[in-house]
Amino acid sequence: MRDDRDPRPADLDTISRQLGRPARDVVEISARCVCGNPLVAATAPRLGNGIPFPTTFYLTHPVLTAAVSRLEAAGTMAGMTERLTADPALAARHRCAHEHYLAERDRIGRRAGTGEVPEIAGISAGGMPDRVKCLHALAGHALAAGPGINVLGDETLAAVAEDWTPDRCTCAGAWDPGAPVPTKDLSRHVRHLTR
Template sequence: MTTPPFDPASERDIAIVSAQLGRPARNVIGIAARCVCGAPTVVSTAPRLADGTPFPTLYYLSHPAATAAMSFLEATQVMNEFNEMLGEDEELRAAYGRAHEAYLADRNSILVVPELENFSAGGMPVRVKCLHALAGHALAAGPGVNPIGDLALARSTWSPAVCECVVYPGIDE
C-alpha cells in the first residue's frame, strides 16, 4: 500500500502550522501543499488521533489567507451555487464522486479507520459542506482531482501562486 504524496513535517513546519492555527498542531503526519515560499498551506493529519479519536479530515487547510478566502466564499453563499451545479451537472457530480473515492483511498492508504468508512470530507460525494476541506484536497491532490475544490480556488481572492505569509516571531527570526 502506498501513501499519498506529502512532505514529512519538520519542527519548523509544525511551529508554523501551530502559529497559523493559533493552537498546537495535532497529529500532523506531513505537509500536503506548500506556499510558493515553502510555508505549509495544507497539513495532512493522522486518520486516528493519538487519543484514539477518528479524524476524517486528512487534508486540513492551515494557511490563514487561504482559510480566510474560503470563509469569505462560504459567507457569500457560494456553496449553495456549487450544490445547485452538482444537482444539474452529471459530469460534475461524477467527478465529485471520483474525488470522494480518491480522498478515501488516500486516507485508507495511511490507516483504515472503520468508523470513517465511506466518510470523506467537505460533504463529498453528494453535497458541498466545507470549502476549506475541498480546497485543501484540491491543493494536496493537484488540479483536476476535486472539481469543487478547484472551483473554490478559482473563485477565491487567494492564489497558491502568490505568497501572503507573515513572519512568525520566534520561528522566522
C-alpha cells in the same frame, strides 16, 4: 532521502502559529507556499487521543483559510450543491474526488500507522460525494491532489485568486513567526474526550 512532504519541527511550529493551537497528528505537509511554508497539513485519520478524524487535508494558511471562509459565508456551497443535482457529469467528478480522498486517507493512515478507522469508513470530507458542506476541505484536497482531481476544490481556489494564488506568497503578516508556539488546544476534538 527526505520527502518534501515530511513535516519538520519548524513546519509544525508554523502550523501551530497559523492555527493558533498546537499542530495535531500531522503526517504530511500536502501543499506548501512558494516560499516553503505549509498551506495544507495531512492529518492522521485517527488522532493520537483516539478520536476518528475524517478531515485528512486541513488548510492551515490564514490568508487562504479566510478567503475560503468568505466564499462559504457568501453561500457558495449551496450553489455548488444545486449544480451537483442538475449536472450528472459534475456529480460524477465529485464522486471521483470522494473516492480519491478515501484512497489518500487510507495512504495517510498507513503512513501514520493508525490502521483501519471503521467509524469513518466510506466518509470523506466537505460533503462529498453528494453535496458540498465545507469548501476548506475541498480546497485542501485540491491543493494536495493537484488540479483536475477535485473540480469543486479547484473552483474554490480559482474563486479566491484575488486574495490568494499558489504562485504568490502571502505569508508576510499572516501570522507572527516570532510568537510563542501555542501549547493549549481548545478544539472540540480535545473537549470531546473530557466529557
